[in-house]
Amino acid sequence: MANPPFNQKAWRAENELKDDPRWAGYETPPTSNANYGWILNIVSKLSVNGTAGFLLANGALSGDGTELAIRKQLLQNHVVEAIVILPHKMFYSTDISVTLWILNNNKKARVVEQNGKLVKYRNRENEVLFVDLRQWGEPFEKKYVQFPLEQITKVAENFHNWQREGYEQTYHNEAGYCYSATLDEIEKKGWSLVPSKYIEFRNRDEQIDFDTKMRQLQTEIRDLLVQEEESRKELKALFDKLGYTL
Numbered sequence: 001m002a003n004p005p006f007n008q009k010a011w012r013a014e015n016e017l018k019d020d021p022r023w024a025g026y027e028t029p030p031t032s033n034a035n036y037g038w039i040l041n042i043v044s045k046l047s048v049n050g051t052a053g054f055l056l057a058n059g060a061l062s063g064d065g066t067e068l069a070i071r072k073q074l075l076q077n078h079v080v081e082a083i084v085i086l087p088h089k090m091f092y093s094t095d096i097s098v099t100l101w102i103l104n105n106n107k108k109a110r111v112v113e114q115n116g117k118l119v120k121y122r123n124r125e126n127e128v129l130f131v132d133l134r135q136w137g138e139p140f141e142k143k144y145v146q147f148p149l150e151q152i153t154k155v156a157e158n159f160h161n162w163q164r165e166g167y168e169q170t171y172h173n174e175a176g177y178c179y180s181a182t183l184d185e186i187e188k189k190g191w192s193l194v195p196s197k198y199i200e201f202r203n204r205d206e207q208i209d210f211d212t213k214m215r216q217l218q219t220e221i222r223d224l225l226v227q228e229e230e231s232r233k234e235l236k237a238l239f240d241k242l243g244y245t246l
Contacts, residue, residue, distance in 0.1 A: 002055075089143065
């Protein structure tokens with residue numbers, strides 16, 4: 001797990017770290033932004049079956065130039081497992097929405113023993129899971145947002161189901177939430193990792209039953225008007241009793 005600095009500028013001189021072994025097989029990350037320097041640093045530390053999760057600014061999902069070339073190579077090397085975009089106001093240090101990247105150095109089909117049970121992973125080399133959690137979470141300390149346990153459990157279960165054999169029955173793309181994209185689809189989108197390019201848009205307004213809402217509002221306003229009329233009568237009666245007719 002890692003949370004490197006976001007969008008770090010001038011992190012190396014133009015002639016520095018050009019042949020750094022951490023970039024082996026990739027272009028040298030640009031001097032203008034360290035995001036892909038951090039990504040390749042993390043990739044270089046992965047073991048054969050290593051996984052990693054880290055947070056980065058959303059801009060790293062769609063950078064052009066050298067960043068695009070590196071991102072394309074990461075995808076073609078089957079390292080990117082999942083991209084999860086998070087809500088605003090989750091962190092004390094910034095209120096922006098950020099992205100959780102999940103990397104996996106072995107997305108091939110394999111069987112792994114976990115907690116005394118055999119887990120059968122399917123081959124996911126040509127797929128990336130996109131998850132959009134920007135509308136999730138609950139208020140925390142008045143001005144922040146956090147995920148309740150039930151949401152964390154749902155996301156984790158969905159991710160594990162997608163990874164494993166039998167996912168056709170346990171995992172489904174869901175509008176406004178998640179989508180499993182193939183590398184062909186990602187290539188057609190210019191190797192962008194922005195989740196909204198793949199996850200079907202869900203218009204929340206269209207899910208509102210306006211007739212039901214309007215009838216509910218009608219009842220609430222009618223009750224308020226009745227209460228207002230009763231209050232006016234009580235106030236008039238009080239003034240009449242005091243000898244000050246309104």
